[in-house]
Amino acid sequence: MKIIVGQGSCGIASGAAKTTAEFVKLISQRGIDVPVEKTGCIGNCYLEPIVDIRSDGGALITRYVNVQPDMASEIVERHIVGGEVVTEYAISAPDEGFLGSQERIVLRNAGIIDPESIDAYLAAGGYKAIQKALGGMTPEDVIAEVKLSGLRGRGGAGFPTWFKWNAARENASDEKYMVCNADEGDPGAFMDRSVLEGDPHSLLEGMTVGGFVIGASTGVIYVRAEYPLAIHRLEKAIGQARERGYLGKNLFGSGFDFDIYIKAGAGAFVCGEETALIASLEGERGMPRLKPPFPAQKGYWKQPTNINNVETFANIPWIIANGGAAFAAIGTETSRGTKVFALAGKIQKGGLVEIPMGLPLREIIYNIGGGIKNGKAFKAVQMGGPSGGCIPAELIDTPVDYESITKTGAIVGSGGMIVMDETTCMVDMARYFLDFTRNESCGKCNYCRVGTKRMLEILERITAGDGREGDIELLEELAVKIKDGSMCGLGQTAPNPVLTTLRYFRNEFEDHIKHKKCTAHSCKALITFSVTDACKGCGACKRNCPSDAITGSPRAKHEIDAAKCVKCGMCETVCKFGAVARD
Amino acid sequence: MQAAHTGTREHGVFAELAPVIAQYRGVRGSLITILQKAQDIYGYISEDTINYIASGTGITPAKIYGVATFYTQFRLKPIGKYLVMLCKGTACHVNSSDEIRAAINSYLHIDDGETSEDGLFTLNTVSCLGCCSLAPVMMIQTPEGEDTYGSLTRERVRDILSDIAEKERGAK
Structure with missing residues (x-):
């Protein structure tokens, strides 16, 4: 028997390190011989810290959830020593359903194996794919297999992987590079972090296969500095792989040399664009350049370079080991396989889900995600981050595949799925994304640099209650010009969040501009706070009000002076009777 | 690290x-x-x-x-002993990270990029920490390493910051 604690960033943030320490202490106090091990993120972030009791062979016996340190002694005494499941702490049947409709290829090992142990990866069938590739397949065979699988780039653009590999292969050069984009810049996306933290060897293996195919001997992982744990585990994994001879010279006696090193990014969203990423790898400002030449022709240090995203690479070992046809059997006609989504926002059960392509949004949000938090009404789901858009409630039966999502005006993107409820203001969401892209524009193209700023200013004044007649038309005009006048994907897609919200929620823009109303009661400038008859006169709001705007005697209904109110919402937060209303 | x-x-x-x-x-x-x-x-x-x-x-x-x-990672000014990195990713925004920012502003009297007078805290808003299911989230970089805090409320953020300030006062 062994105890396994989930230690991804989310788990650690929920206290997994303290829980682990408590188990280690208790086990040693009792003098029992049960190892306490760590694993990556299993996906149910809302249940962290998660503690699995597994057999020596790794089979799951019981999963305990939300395990705080004070629960550890009971689990040790009753389960580890006494052999009885502590049912009150164990995962409930509905929560087990969170994993039910999922199909795990990318996340096949995440949350199961110890990410810091190469032996654990090997025991799970790791490094078999690279041996198969090197042991008798030609690069063309591998490309054919990847083509058969139908795998498309998981970073956002959805470009066929085999095509990119083939292009890089066909450009002859003594020096080529296999680059992994692990910069995961989309706010609201954490699929790649989970793979990096939970199964780093699968990325290394996928990159090695790719290196073999295109004829590269060097791999570079461009990983964001905001992921310190991911970098730590990658470094460890690379060290172990080198020790075993899975990276380095003459891999598996095939004569093929391949090594991987890490470059930590320094924080720039635009570096998700391939040519900007290459500039950053070269130590420059991460500014995109014109294509062609494409990276496959002239990339890193002007040599043929192939760039794929973490999730794309993590699929590769599975495809090689199980065959392209097995992958292609999952998903839809044009979108094969599975995709990992990061489910967050106003959702009951947030976390990572890996589903076959083509599953309807409703299935993901309601059956897997458990619906909307606090019994509120579902309003929209944002997909594709700052390049994507908001899909409204009436389109909830849209299947999640590249084509269907693009039709709505959003994109599958890298897999961020932010759920919004009736209290989310769509004008504010448009403002939020424009603020992001304006900040992240590299400044090279005028329309992107200045145009996004102008759009942001308009959205800011609308949310501040100063919207003018004609603002919507102005936004639409700027949106088209920014798309046309920008060189790279950042500018070309920056107006998308505004365009999709205008398409589906135009009335909200009009309410803000014409009636000075925010129907979601979210824009501070457009709401007033008042005390309702539910008030018991406890005085909590009065004591906590930072601007002394609340008056009232004990046990009598209180009043808010609108002239003094700074709309911080503190009264609403502290009121135990729900007696503060927004209008 | x-x-x-x-x-x-x-x-x-x-x-x-x-x-x-x-x-x-x-x-x-x-x-x-x-x-x-x-x-x-x-x-x-x-x-x-x-x-x-x-x-x-x-x-x-x-x-x-x-x-x-x-690049956003680089700072041209010195920072406090504790760097508070408040996430402003989409999930955090939807879950009212603005209110957390207001709570930090009112407790430490610092806004994005500023350092408290006692030199203890610097506040930086960051684009996404990737702990979206625990939104709103902040990471505090301390001399010992990084600590991530999720599911923040105004009260909780105030408690976390005052615990650190308390500890520092005790150490003096």
């Missing part, structure tokens, strides 16, 4: 940075790595540091400044 910013610079002597420069001198494409190591050592990139890197690598100070200001 982040170092503890213990480096000292005196009279133009960069004892801890010199070996870094020696290691990367002539290695093409190393500027960002050098800047990251310099910031690990000194906590920020000063004008002196830029000039020192320039003289050691032959890269012009203008170019180093250009790179240092392009």
Whole structure:
């Protein structure tokens, strides 16, 4: 028997390190011989810290959830020593359903194996794919297999992987590079972090296969500095792989040399664009350049370079080991396989889900995600981050595949799925994304640099209650010009969040501009706070009000002076009777 | 993992940075790595540091400044002992990270990029920490490492910050 604690960033943030320490202490106090091990993120972030009791062979016996340190002694005494499941702490049947409709290829090992142990990866069938590739397949065979699988780039653009590999292969050069984009810049996306933290060897293996195919001997992982744990585990994994001879010279006696090193990014969203990423790898400002030449022709240090995203690479070992046809059997006609989504926002059960392509949004949000938090009404789901858009409630039966999502005006993107409820203001969401892209524009193209700023200013004044007649038309005009006048994907897609919200929620823009109303009661400038008859006169709001705007005697209904109110919402937060209303 | 910013610079002597420069001198494409190591050592990139890197690598100070200001990771001003990184990713925004920011503002009297008068805290808003299911989230970089805090409320953020301030007062 062994105890396994989930230690991804989310788990650690929920206290997994303290829980682990408590188990280690208790086990040693009792003098029992049960190892306490760590694993990556299993996906149910809302249940962290998660503690699995597994057999020596790794089979799951019981999963305990939300395990705080004070629960550890009971689990040790009753389960580890006494052999009885502590049912009150164990995962409930509905929560087990969170994993039910999922199909795990990318996340096949995440949350199961110890990410810091190469032996654990090997025991799970790791490094078999690279041996198969090197042991008798030609690069063309591998490309054919990847083509058969139908795998498309998981970073956002959805470009066929085999095509990119083939292009890089066909450009002859003594020096080529296999680059992994692990910069995961989309706010609201954490699929790649989970793979990096939970199964780093699968990325290394996928990159090695790719290196073999295109004829590269060097791999570079461009990983964001905001992921310190991911970098730590990658470094460890690379060290172990080198020790075993899975990276380095003459891999598996095939004569093929391949090594991987890490470059930590320094924080720039635009570096998700391939040519900007290459500039950053070269130590420059991460500014995109014109294509062609494409990276496959002239990339890193002007040599043929192939760039794929973490999730794309993590699929590769599975495809090689199980065959392209097995992958292609999952998903839809044009979108094969599975995709990992990061489910967050106003959702009951947030976390990572890996589903076959083509599953309807409703299935993901309601059956897997458990619906909307606090019994509120579902309003929209944002997909594709700052390049994507908001899909409204009436389109909830849209299947999640590249084509269907693009039709709505959003994109599958890298897999961020932010759920919004009736209290989310769509004008504010448009403002939020424009603020992001304006900040992240590299400044090279005028329309992107200045145009996004102008759009942001308009959205800011609308949310501040100063919207003018004609603002919507102005936004639409700027949106088209920014798309046309920008060189790279950042500018070309920056107006998308505004365009999709205008398409589906135009009335909200009009309410803000014409009636000075925010129907979601979210824009501070457009709401007033008042005390309702539910008030018991406890005085909590009065004591906590930072601007002394609340008056009232004990046990009598209180009043808010609108002239003094700074709309911080503190009264609403502290009121135990729900007696503060927004209008 | 982040170092503890213990480096000292005196009279133009960069004892801890010199070996870094020696290691990367002539290695093409190393500027960002050098800047990251310099910031690990000194906590920020000063004008002196830029000039020192320039003289050691032959890269012009203008170019180093250009790179240092392009990326959000680099700071040109010193920071407090505790760096509070408040996530403003989409999930955090939807879950009212603005209110958490207001709570930090009102408790520490600092806004984005500012350092508290006692030099203890610096607030930085960051684009996404990738703990979206625990939104709103912040990460605090301490001399010992990083701590991530999720599911924040105004009360909780105030408790976390006052615990740190308390501990520091006790240590004095």
